[in-house]
Amino acid sequence: GEDVEQSLFLSVREGDSSVINCTYTDSSSTYLYWYKQEPGAGLQLLTYIFSNMDMKQDQRLTVLLNKKDKHLSLRIADTQTGDSAIYFCAETPGTYKYIFGTGTRLKVLA
């Protein structure tokens, strides 16, 4: 089936690191993505990782990919209140569509 799984909620204190996890389904996905959605807004591309990579770092964001377990994670260092949002991972089976996860709501406590 096409069920990309994420935990629903994550709460962290400001300044701590956040780790958002995702389990995807299609091992043929060439790219895997992380998007952020703030209330009432569309989706903002945060970062992506190519399937032949294990890790990608982009400023405060670190993406880890475990292809064997089909596990993707997003680490946000020094989490700020502005990081509070819903985070979606997405896989790309085939060549034209994304399959999004259920989304993880991150709440950052001051």
Add this chain to the structure above:
Amino acid sequence: DAGVTQSPTHLIKTRGQHVTLRCSPISGHKSVSWYQQVLGQGPQFIFQYYEKEERGRGNFPDRFSARQFPNYSSELNVNALLLGDSALYLCASSLAGFNYGYTFGSGTRLTVV
């Protein structure tokens, strides 16, 4: 630079009516995709168009249709609206394929009453 623009931002329709949603991609982007996001869920793929041709269709009924115009803008049409069609409809564009990520618009919030 203008991002992906969608219109209208909000819309209320009655069951059985028809609706047309519009999307203007980022200048130079030739690929447009449509997604439906029901409250509390992740976006679900509806259509992808590239160079005015349909390249992919998600698991949606024939009541949903779309097209892409010569200027690469796009319309999503939904006929015989059902209460379950109430959702945020997102348009996304990219230069060609999706490899470097789609840019999403802010969406059209459709409420069917």
